[in-house]
Amino acid sequence: MALEAVGSSLVSDGQQNTATLHQPANPVQKVNLLGMSRAELEKFFEDLGEKKFRAGQVMKWIHQYFVTDFAEMTNISGKLRDKLVQICEIKAPEVVHRNYSKDGTRKWVFRVGEGKGSLVETVLIPAEDKTGSRKTLCISSQVGCALDCSFCSTGKQGFQRDLTPAEIIGQLWMANFSYMEDVPVAERERSVTNVVMMGMGEPLLNYDAVLSSMRIMLDDFAYGMSKRRVTLSTSGVVPKIDQLAQDIDVALAISLHAPNDELRNELVPINKKYPLEQLITACQRYIAKDGNESARKHVTIEYVMLDGVNDQPEHAQQLLKLLKNLPSKINLIPFNPFPHAPYGRSSRNRIIAFQKTLSDAGFVCTIRQTRGDDIDAACGQLVGQVADRTRRAAQWQKKIAEKNEIIRSKG
Template sequence: MLIRKSIAGIVLERNIIGHRFKPNAISFYNYSKSVATEIPVYTEPKINLVGLNPKQIYEVASRIDPKINKFVGNQIYQWIYKKGCLEFDNMANLSLELRKKLGNSCIISYGNVRESQLSVDGTRKLLLEYKSEKKKACNTVDNGNVNDTSEEKHVLGYKENPGDLVETVYIPEVDRGTLCVSSQVGCALNCKFCHTGTQKFMRNLTSSEILGQYMQVAYYMADFDRKENERRKITNLVFMGQGEPLLNYRNLKAAISLLTCKDGIAFPTNKITVSTSGIVPLIEKVATELQVQLAISLHATEDGLRNKLMPINKQYPIKELIKSIRAFCSKSSDKNNRVTFEYVMLDGINDFPGDAVRLSKLIKGIKSHVNLIPFNPWPGTEFKASKKAKINAFYETLSNQDVSCSIRKPRGQDIFAACGQLKSNSLSKQWA
């Protein structure tokens, strides 16, 4: 059953999932005029092929039908990742028998859309539900240990849990569309200005769940159906949603590898940005292994203040952070890449002219761009946004020091979708 509400111009949707096997369906109300298709919602355990690489898909398929070869495995992979196919029945170049067998044992699921909100400025926030069998094993912070060989089970259909809910945000602009993806449910780092930081860390998202956020929105924006040379609706992908992506390194890496795989989604690496609060030992790997763009949540120029705003700074102070960023730049294969520094403007805290001067000195010699973010308030926060005049003065000071910078236009504030406002149980509370 689909319930829709419209409050002050915001469209809210909630899907009530029936406890039966037959897939039901929900739609994105008003999401994309060009797409009327619906995505099935599954409630029974089956193997989810989303999140599996070509080798893994072949392994799963050959267990179901030992007659198939790698070529057929690759055909299934392309149906899923290149064409956005959701039904095995539609995989026209597979035998009818194989399609039936796959349908009996596997699903193609991007996760269930539990709620969908549309801001007055066109920003869309989704509350997605993922149910993973590996809940207990996922419930630790991943330090990027590549020796961890524990296997993920891509199975859906277990009891509802707040640890299954996560938010993702699509921000359309005239010349681009940015998808802000989450990497964890909640966050362990407790940055004081961030709404997610008030939500206790519950678990890492699997690579399937990270990828599912992209595929869910790409499907509805008809990106899988676009013609050759036609621009994607999702042009940029930023890991700036809930959680610290580098503390879920293994799954982040697997998801990026699938996003950029030339045989599948083929998302350009220079349009993917991983944003970190400063997990120093893994920053270089963003250049050498992930090979994507880097953004740093900086927000302060002295350890004293940064320790208070971002407790992770006690472990990795500014000097070490800057050193690791310089190492990232020297290892990056594209020397034209710029590191983005995110700087939230907090009234009377970090918005003084001296902060701007220190910031320009700190990042001197690093090819970079500074994003000044007017603070986006959330219920219970102790902070206020800096006055417009102060933000402009800060911007002028940086510009006068030849620092490339801009002031970010807040998007999706009215639905708590703006930077630093995500918290996956906030919507549920509104509906309680």
């Protein structure tokens, strides 16, 4: 009997398969330094027998000069660099697609995990404001999403897994690096000015990895971002909002989208577990943790405008009543339809009238400008090229088709 694949346990003529004996040992899994906080890096270097100040040096090379080759870290001894090459790596998620819009918006599709892995998307939106040029990066925290909000395309692919800190901060690393691939190392500087944890997934359901990533964003040895320019957006995981208040000071945004429990139960199903009264009270507690230089001056309320669903005058009045005791800014978001979406976008006139009602009552209320439509980068379109690994999308499309058939038959 002939021997076949290497590693087979088959024997021939009573002899042991020598191929098995001579298989190479599995390569050592290198430690990815990209997603490690300063505290984690300090412990890592101390465990290597090095001084912990090496952590700050390496963080600067990674996150301020966007260097992935240890040989370029010139203020570190050659001996330590050689050691790091053997046991470490600096590895961002693989870019499998990138597209730059004519309006300046940029989108990346990243592969995460081993083999074919999974795909997540990240969007950068440039703008001008009173402080000058602003580049806001919308970062994903999960592959897919478990919350299944009825108007969100991402939720229709179901939940696959959480992202690691390296996969989260790697999105910010790559966005910055995209502006300086051809810039000499000594001249590189951070380009992204704002981060919103508002991409695929519910950030508070991947709490530890998101918290670690935001700490790297705020660290002066890394991105040194202002806490007012790092925003976490949640659909309303109330206990985690309270935990966030204890652990870090960043801006908070709420994906509200409805001014009453009955409608929000339909649009944002997590409302059935944490209804509006609990959510608003949690937001008030979050602001109460304020400090002199805190980002917690107000909560941003995100409200997607769905034609005939949540955009009527009575909805505006209900929203005023709901938010009367919560310092907040309101961001009205024109809905971006996607295939089989059961909703349409509110008319421009309806959105403006809704805004006027809120503004006249004293709220700061803005209408989000739709950006990146030509590259499927607008809010609600992040499903993009992501492969659906669950049955949710198929079941949802079947439900919409059946609903449309009933409407046609009645017509």
